[in-house]
């Protein structure tokens with residue numbers, strides 16, 4: 001854990017959203033490899049695992065009925081339906097890690113991002129854009145995970161999704177993955193410094209009060 005994090009009592013929550021096929025997973029993994037103090041929040045989903053995905057690493061894959069029970073028990077900080085499947089982040093997983101001072105990355109859609117922003121202080125919203133819709137279509141075809149019908153659906157939903165990008169704090173255009181990783185790292189580091197600055201000021205004020213008493217003005 002870095003010196004900056006030791007100074008903070010609560011961790012930061014970085015929310016990352018992007019239309020699918022934008023390279024968000026590669027981007028997040030690349031940044032996390034170089035910023036080891038960042039933790040990935042594993043979501044629950046009713047979607048089936050893809051060939052390259054691992055249970056308890058990429059997602060917790062659960063049935064629609066279990067998901068529904070979790071909704072009814074109020075276990076989710078946020079949840080949303082995306083292209084016919086449900087996805088959610090539990091309150092427990094976020095609050096446990098954040099209260100220990102750990103910084104978290106949540107890879108969630110714009111509906112979930114809005115809910116997290118309303119409920120969690122210190123949420124930093126980052127939106128990843130593809131260089132163009134045509135580039136996105138090419139990536140989805142090349143990825144080879146979806147049928148042409150699903151690709152059409154993803155493109156239509158991407159267009160709509162990008163209209164939400166304006167209320168995010170940061171935008172990254174993922175044209176070259178290495179550049180995009182650098183930008184994501186820079187955002188994380190800058191946000192950590194912002195909080196460090198606050199706590200350093202707090203410390204300095206306490207030191208000042210100890211030496212001069214409270215009524216020093």
Ligand code: 5GP
Pocket residue numbers: 017018019020043044047078079080082087088089107108109110111112113
């Ligand atoms: P995919 O099925 O491609 O893994 O994800 C589809 C969409 O669901 C992506 O936009 C992803 O960010 C979003 N998503 C993944 N986990 C969550 C979650 O816990 N909550 C919400 N609201 N969206 C999620």
